Amino acid sequence: MPDCRVVNIWLLGARPKTLPAAVVPVAVGTAAAVGAGIIWWRAAAALVVSLALQVGVNYANDYSDGKRGTDGADRVGPVRLVGSGLATPAAVKDAARISFAVAGVAGLTLAAAAGWWLLLVGAASIAAGWLYTGGPRPYGYLGLGEVFVFVFFGLVATVGSTYVQIETITALAVVAAVPVGLWATALLIVNNLRDIPGDTVVGKRTLAVRLGDSRTRTMYVGVLVVSWLFVAIVAVAWRPWAALGLVGVVPGAAPIRIVLGGAHGPALIPVLAMTGRVQLVSGLLLALGLALSG
Numbered sequence: 613m614p615d616c617r618v619v620n621i622w623l624l625g626a627r628p629k630t631l632p633a634a635v636v637p638v639a640v641g642t643a644a645a646v647g648a649g650i651i652w653w654r655a656a657a658a659l660v661v662s663l664a665l666q667v668g669v670n671y672a673n674d675y676s677d678g679k680r681g682t683d684g685a686d687r688v689g690p691v692r693l694v695g696s697g698l699a700t701p702a703a704v705k706d707a708a709r710i711s712f713a714v715a716g717v718a719g720l721t722l723a724a725a726a727g728w729w730l731l732l733v734g735a736a737s738i739a740a741g742w743l744y745t746g747g748p749r750p751y752g753y754l755g756l757g758e759v760f761v762f763v764f765f766g767l768v769a770t771v772g773s774t775y776v777q778i779e780t781i782t783a784l785a786v787v788a789a790v791p792v793g794l795w796a797t798a799l800l801i802v803n804n805l806r807d808i809p810g811d812t813v814v815g816k817r818t819l820a821v822r823l824g825d826s827r828t829r830t831m832y833v834g835v836l837v838v839s840w841l842f843v844a845i846v847a848v849a850w851r852p853w854a855a856l857g858l859v860g861v862v863p864g865a866a867p868i869r870i871v872l873g874g875a876h877g878p879a880l881i882p883v884l885a886m887t888g889r890v891q892l893v894s895g896l897l898l899a900l901g902l903a904l905s906g
Contacts, residue, residue: 625693625704627670632888633765633796634666635659636895640792641773643899644785646906648778654725658773660718661734666765668711669741673752675704676745681814712738726776733772737764755819757804758797766793784850787842788902791857794839795891801832802871802887806880829871836864836890843898851905860894 642655671693678694679701693699719734740760744752751760770789771781804811804820805828811821820828840858847855867886875883 621693621698622707624691625671625674625699625707626667629885629888630670630799631663631666632892632895633761633799634662634769636795636891636899637765637769637789637792638662638773639896639899640788640902641770641775641785642777643902643906644770644774644782644788645777646903650777654722654776655773657718657722658776661715661722662765662769662773664711664715664718665737665741668708668715668738669744671704671708671711672742673745675701675708676750678704680745708742712741722776726779730772730776733768737768740764752818753816755817755822757800758819761796761800762793765796766790784846784902787849788846788854788898791839791842791846791898792895794835794842795887795894798832798835798839799884799887799891801828801835802867802880802883805829805832805871806877806884809877829874832871833868836868839894840864843894846898847901851902853901853904854898856901856904857894857898859897860890863893864890 638655638659642650642658674692674694678692681695691698693704694701715738716734719730723730723734741764743750744757744760751757767786767789770792771785774785775781801820804818805825807816807818808820808825808828811818819831823831840861843854843857843860846857847853863886867883867890870879870883870886
């Protein structure tokens, strides 16, 4: 029987609160294909790919930041395995590799069914996940993390989930992918907002560090507002029931109020979970609306 403490440590490193960023694009992308027929094993495989990539990115980020000394024991925010000494760098690196391997195997089955070029998309996703904070010039340290999240956990994951169902790219899938990417981006923005002081000290030039505290708060709110605007566009232009996604405005009020209220440090920790809840509610209701109108 596995040691519960060990299991809890690795669950902690997987960062469960970020997993809505993996679930929502698959749900929305699959729902956008409703009407053309859903192949459920492909949807399940796409979900495995997305979840494994998210967990792999989380472990890779933990490993790379820990090795660089960015995440020390005195960091503000959720505990990191390497930085806190809960796991060795080698073990966390192996966890990242295993997660990416799981994503690769599931992706291989989808590529065999829907097109081998999907292997290139998968390889690019894994490389982007590793190089976010890894490699000689991690782009997450250059203020490009939000671009990665929007592209891969928004556009690629959502449109890809539609493509493996109907084997074509539709305008509906692309536009529906925009709010999905923005919700995932909001998660990263609030995470980096909280970490501005520590990241500044260690030279991690995230977009939040470059913009500064006040403009990062404005960006967080703007990203959420624009996401709901795109939900409305999907409802008006394609599928009316997609407007259900606008219910996410309700849970969105609390984190927006906290961010605009000037909360700092530990006071911003709950906002990450709240933003994940916004993403989950908005995204799953958008997916339900797309399916009902399909």
